Structures are given as C-alpha cells and as structure tokens.
Amino acid sequence: MKPIIVLGSGLAGYTLVRELRKLNREIPITLVSQDSGDYYSKPTLSNAFAQGKTPATLILTPADAMAKQLNITFLPHCKVNAIHRESRQLDTTAGMLEYDRLVLAMGADPIRIPLQGNAADAVLSVNDLADYAHFRDALDKAKSVAIMGGGLIGCEFANDLAVAGFKVTVIDPGPYPLAGLLPEQAGRQLLEPLNNIGVTWRFGTSVQTMDSSDKGYALTLTDNSTVQADLVLSAVGLRPRIQLARKAGLAVNRGIVVDGQMRSSDEAIYALGDCAEIDGRVQPFVLPIMQAGRALAKVLNGEEAKVVFPYMPVVVKTPAHPVAVSPVARDAAGTWQVLASGQGIKMGFFNAQNEMTGFVVTGEFASERNEMTKLLVTV
Numbered sequence: 001m002k003p004i005i006v007l008g009s010g011l012a013g014y015t016l017v018r019e020l021r022k023l024n025r026e027i028p029i030t031l032v033s034q035d036s037g038d039y040y041s042k043p044t045l046s047n048a049f050a051q052g053k054t055p056a057t058l059i060l061t062p063a064d065a066m067a068k069q070l071n072i073t074f075l076p077h078c079k080v081n082a083i084h085r086e087s088r089q090l091d092t093t094a095g096m097l098e099y100d101r102l103v104l105a106m107g108a109d110p111i112r113i114p115l116q117g118n119a120a121d122a123v124l125s126v127n128d129l130a131d132y133a134h135f136r137d138a139l140d141k142a143k144s145v146a147i148m149g150g151g152l153i154g155c156e157f158a159n160d161l162a163v164a165g166f167k168v169t170v171i172d173p174g175p176y177p178l179a180g181l182l183p184e185q186a187g188r189q190l191l192e193p194l195n196n197i198g199v200t201w202r203f204g205t206s207v208q209t210m211d212s213s214d215k216g217y218a219l220t221l222t223d224n225s226t227v228q229a230d231l232v233l234s235a236v237g238l239r240p241r242i243q244l245a246r247k248a249g250l251a252v253n254r255g256i257v258v259d260g261q262m263r264s265s266d267e268a269i270y271a272l273g274d275c276a277e278i279d280g281r282v283q284p285f286v287l288p289i290m291q292a293g294r295a296l297a298k299v300l301n302g303e304e305a306k307v308v309f310p311y312m313p314v315v316v317k318t319p320a321h322p323v324a325v326s327p328v329a330r331d332a333a334g335t336w337q338v339l340a341s342g343q344g345i346k347m348g349f350f351n352a353q354n355e356m357t358g359f360v361v362t363g364e365f366a367s368e369r370n371e372m373t374k375l376l377v378t379v
C-alpha cells in the first residue's frame with residue numbers, strides 16, 4: 001500500500017501525523033523533510049536568547065524518537081524538487097517516492113528586502129533551528145543589533161535581545177509598533193516600556209543601504225539618517241512556500257489554495273500550515289495550524305470533517321509590555337473603542353450592530369484575554 005506522504009516536519013507536519021496516529025495506527029505514513037526533523041517549538045526562537053537557550057536545548061524530541069513514537073518512515077535532509085501528479089510521485093534528493101495522498105506542510109520563506117551596499121548579503125533572518133544557530137554565533141561577537149521590521153517577530157526579538165543586554169534599534173516604515181495587527185493607541189503602548197529596556201525606534205523609514213564599516217555595519221535609511229549596528233536581523237514577514245505547488249500546476253494564490261478540508265485543486269493533494277491558504281486565508285500561527293491539522297487528520301482517515309476556526313487570540317511575547325490581540329481584517333467595517341486604560345490599554349472592535357468582533361489587551365490588561373475572547377460575538 002502506498003503511503004500518505006507528509007512534506008515538512010514543522011508544527012503543521014508533526015501535528016497532522018500525531019492527530020492521524022490517534023485515529024489510525026496502521027495507515028502507512030512517510031514524512032519527508034529537507035531539515036533534520038528534530039521537533040521544536042518555532043515560537044520559542046524569538047524569546048530563546050535571553051533565557052540562554054541553545055539550538056540543542058530547544059529540541060523537544062529528536063527526529064528518530066519522533067519517528068519511532070509515531071510509527072512512521074522518516075526521510076530527513078531530503079529535499080523535494082518536483083511533484084508528478086499524474087503518476088503520484090515525488091522527485092526528491094533521495095530518489096522517486098510514490099504516494100497515495102500527499103500533504104504539503106512546507107512552511108514559508110522569510111521575505112528579503114533588496115538592499116544596496118557591500119554588505120547587503122549579511123542580513124540574517126531566523127525562521128528555523130539552523131537559522132537560530134547561525135544567529136546565536138553571530139551574536140557572540142555583537143553588542144548592537146538593528147532589526148528591520150517592528151511587527152510581531154521584530155518586537156519579540158527586540159524585547160529578548162534588549163533584556164540580554166544588546167543595544168537594539170528597530171526600523172519600520174509604519175508609524176508605530178505592530179501596526180499591521182493593532183490600532184494605533186494600542187501599538188503606541190509598546191514604545192516606552194521597550195525603550196526603557198534599551199530599544200530605540202525608527203518609524204516611517206526603512207533600510208536602503210548596508211555597508212561594512214570598521215564598527216560593524218553602517219545602515220543608511222530611506223530618510224537619509226544612519227544606524228550603526230554589529231548585526232542586522234530582518235523580520236519583515238514571511239511568504240508561503242508555493243513554488244513547488246505552482247510548478248505542479250496546483251491552484252495557488254498567496255498560499256496553496258485549499259478548501260475547508262485542506263484539499264487542493266488536486267484531490268490527492270492537501271496543504272496545511274504557513275504554506276496553505278485555507279478558504280481564502282493564510283493564518284501563520286500555532287492555534288489555527290493545530291485546528292486545521294486535527295480536521296485534516298479526520299479527512300485523511302475517511303471521516304466527515306471541515307475545519308472551523310474559533311476566535312484564537314495572538315499573544316505577542318513582549319514581557320516588557322505584554323500584548324494579546326484577536327485581530328480584525330484590515331477592511332472590516334467597524335470602529336476600535338477604548339474600554340479601559342492605565343499601565344496598558346483594553347480596546348474592542350465593534351461592528352455596526354455594536355457587537356465586539358475583535359479586541360486588544362496590553363500591559364496590565366493582557367491577562368484578560370480569555371475573558372475578552374468569551375465576549376466576542378459568535379460567528
């Protein structure tokens with residue numbers, strides 16, 4: 001019997017396999033990954049340094065133990081180069097593999113902003129354990145870090161590195177931190193608490209040129225100001241990995257297009273995690289991935305299932321000023337209202353019927369996220 005092949009050993013791939021094994025111990029599963037397949041929690045990468053975590057201590061379960069536990073065939077360090085849909089085969093660095101059904105759980109690539117200058121290639125990004133290892137080595141020789149991007153990942157790294165004693169500068173073209181996620185009054189709450197631990201902010205501009213200098217790197221920004229740093233970290237966002245799917249002729253948009261059963265335009269191929277666009281939405285966060293993984297396990301086991309996403313607040317790991325947000329779509333009709341303020345802020349997003357469809361809680365109110373979630377209107 002040909003196996004179900006799961007491509008990718010991140011949260012999406014492993015969640016799916018775990019859930020499927022709870023339902024079915026027999027069905028043959030092969031997991032293929034271009035990395036080592038050691039199981040770790042990716043969200044810990046942005047708050048690991050201050051806690052002194054090394055790549056080795058971040059590994060929760062080594063790959064061979066995962067394979068044994070889950071009773072799967074595992075092919076680590078194996079890259080998939082092409083999907084042959086007609087013959088249901090994968091062209092990989094370990095040869096041709098046949099599948100009965102295929103699950104693409106390939107994650108996303110860090111977006112690289114094209115820079116000028118003789119050190120443009122020295123920008124780092126952290127999206128997996130190997131990146132983290134490289135980043136840690138580079139931090140050994142650094143005292144200052146410039147972070148491109150003041151979104152969730154940029155703010156988390158800024159907090160972590162400042163606590164660890166680095167001089168941190170965050171550079172973002174937007175007007176305030178977390179501008180893609182929070183209303184302005186809430187985003188501005190982070191400015192002072194992070195500044196107090198050593199973070200300097202540069203808003204309304206971005207890095208244009210990166211040159212080596214005797215003191216590390218000299219950055220010239222689009223407003224002609226300059227920043228000096230020993231290390232530059234890019235945290236400007238991720239782009240779903242869709243190239244393989246596109247090459248195979250699958251429907252792709254921002255992500256690999258799948259329905260509520262995670263089924264792509266080919267009925268034998270599914271997608272899950274950061275690479276997937278489920279019912280029109282890419283949701284690159286842990287909770288939606290786990291929710292979709294549980295539903296897909298049922299589908300692959302021949303059961304009736306369709307993913308339903310409840311409200312799942314996103315927690316921003318900035319201990320200097322904690323934040324939890326139940327985001328609203330950019331084009332959602334309604335208004336943000338301040339419900340309470342003090343050492344932080346509590347805001348709700350209300351639609352025309354005065355129903356709360358989103359919220360943000362920061363600082364002293366951050367611990368109220370569960371209560372606030374219960375107040376959201378049922379959809």
Ligand SMILES: Cc1cc2nc3c(=O)[nH]c(=O)nc-3n(C[C@H](O)[C@H](O)[C@H](O)COP(=O)(O)OP(=O)(O)OC[C@H]3O[C@@H](n4cnc5c(N)ncnc54)[C@H](O)[C@@H]3O)c2cc1C
Pocket residue numbers: 007008009010011012013032033034035042043044045046078079080081105106107108126127128153241244272273274275283284285286287289315316317
């Ligand atoms: C620094 C950081 C902090 C985060 N913090 C949070 C947080 O606090 N809360 C939250 O909800 N979310 C957070 N996220 C997002 C969350 O971690 C991701 O949404 C999730 O881990 C993605 O899992 P995935 O399995 O889809 O992708 P990945 O973990 O990227 O896995 C993709 C897998 O596919 C494999 N692969 C790709 N292409 C190929 C190929 N051609 N051949 C073979 N193998 C291939 C890779 O090797 C890898 O094993 C954070 C993300 C980052 C980067």
